[in-house]
Amino acid sequence: MKYRLRKILFLLFGAAVGTILGCAEYQPTSLGNGYVVDFNIKGAKLSILNSKNTILVESQVLGYGFDSRYIVASQRPWDSIPECKFLNGESPDQCKLAFEKSNFCQYWIIEKKNEKVFGPYSLEQYNEQHRQLGINAEIELKTR
Template sequence: MRQRKLTYLLAIFLCSCNEDPGINLGNNYKLAYSAQEGDPIIVTDKGIRGDAPTQIIGGKVLNFAFDSTFIVVVQKDRDSIMPRYSNLSQADQAFFQSPLKQYWIIDKRAKLFFDTKTKKYSNVYGPYDKKEYEQMRTELSVPLTLDLGVKD
């Protein structure tokens, strides 16, 4: 009887550890961790078809800010750095030393859908360099209170 209880408790524990709850960013968005690299990424809770979570912004999220309307993100994209190196340790070192940053804005007011022609999500703006990001922030009226704390 005692062993049955222990087995049952162990099964509950293992099942509950399976899913990373991440940080809730509102409107079904969250900051989670990539299963491949362990980097922070932005995903949806339910995916576009209502099934598994959908990765919206990958790479490595360096910082983010959000309110009820917007999510702003600064990240490094592994894909823009890694292909240049055949040695994984050299690629990792180059990635962490790289000053390259990309900026994103997610407008949570708009419905999320993937456009197969443009290969982009309807309400996700980016990747941008710092200047393009600042222009789009103004265009979308992103509040100044959403500060990424990044100084270039």
């Protein structure tokens, strides 16, 4: 009995330490001027938020880049995946697998000064808008 109680306490302690360390590991990524890449309050999905915690690019942000004037982002919305609409009894695991296999991607540009949001764009539209706005070619969409 003592062994079993010790084992349970050890597992609970390990889970608590893992949770604390896991939470301490994550920090929102600053994009300058109060903008961040963070997990939004609507369900722990990676989004871009402004300084007022307003979601500008809804989840799921796949990649992003920024400079002093612009933020660029690639995104795959969960609702772009048919299995994630749960219309036919799909499980969350089936949704996650379908999401990871999907090639769907849309693109966004945020002008920081005016908080103007351009998008969603296809890759071709994004590249054209990127060129028209004269965004620094050094800004790359980095995957988090």
